[in-house]
Amino acid sequence: MRAGETPLEAGAAAGRVVDQVGDLALLHDTSVDQAYAEQLAARVATIYENLRQQPGLAPSTMVDRLFTELVGLCGEDGGDLSPRAARVLGDQRVASRLAGLHEICAEGEYLMETHWARRIAEADKPREELAGFPYLGNYRELTRLEINLLRCFGVEPATARRICFLGAGPLPLSAICLYEELGVPVDVVDRSEEAVVLGSACVNALLGRGRVRFHLADAARFEQVAGADVVVLGALAGLEPDAKNAILAALWQRLDPGTVLLVRSAAGLRRLLYPAVGTRDLGGWEQLGVLHPLNDVINSVIVLRRP
Secondary structure: OOOOOOHHHHHHHHHHHHHHHHHHHHHHHHHHHHHHHHHHHHHHHHHHHHHHOOOOOOOOHHHHHHHHHHHHHHOOOOOOOOHHHHHHHHOHHHHOOHHHHHHHHHHHHHHHHHHHHHHHHHOOOHHHHHHOOOOHHHHHHHHHHHHHHHHHOOOOHHHOOOEEEEOOOOOOHHHHHHHHHHOOOEEEEEOOHHHHHHHHHHHHHHOOOOOEEEEEOOOOOOHHHHHOOEEEEOOOOOOOHHHHHHHHHHHHHHOOOOOEEEEEEOOHHHHHOOOOOOHHHOOOOEEEEEEOOOOOOOOEEEEEEOO
């Protein structure tokens, strides 16, 4: 404290010095983060090109390694849209490849699920085979997060007459987890005949017949969705924005007032794997909440209600 300076003035001066040091540190951190974001963007572009060059996207040593690395990069940032994620997603090397990356990820996920669904359905001990699926824990945790999220908004899914899952794929683990957690009948809808056949065989092997029912239909055209109390829209149901909006519009027309809709989306760098659903595009729906997990669960969840 200088002569004639009050303690308050001295504190303010010290605060200015601290602020200046903090600003310099922030500038340094921003510079470092910018460089790291550029490295991430370059790596994502390289992974994409390497996946495109593969003879197929069915599980193999190289395909598994590339997808595992991509998932690991996305897991670094699960927030809504951090500065780092914005830089990576806005980088021209990524932005120009994003639609193609979503298509590759969707195809890779479908082929991986097909591979595992066959293994589980044909196994002598299907439960033991299921235990080897690398993302089983993620599915179970996401399902429990969704159930608890519903309860936070006063919705008890265990009392639902019926749950409907749109776009479950050939390995309908979310539907299986929902049934195991709640004991509520689940209707599974998928537009792929192969997915319906494999998913049904997988469920029969794990749960027995009649617990989870399968329907071959497009998510936007499935009229029986009207009787469900809770509907889950899978992240890959309607990959393009127009297709997703068409499904949401059809659900708006068919669902009874009070029906709850869970829309799986993605945030942060996880938008590299799945397309994000913008909450501003959900006019008319009552928006109850949004959850962006920061753990190993990849999907975000938007909770809507038909008013």
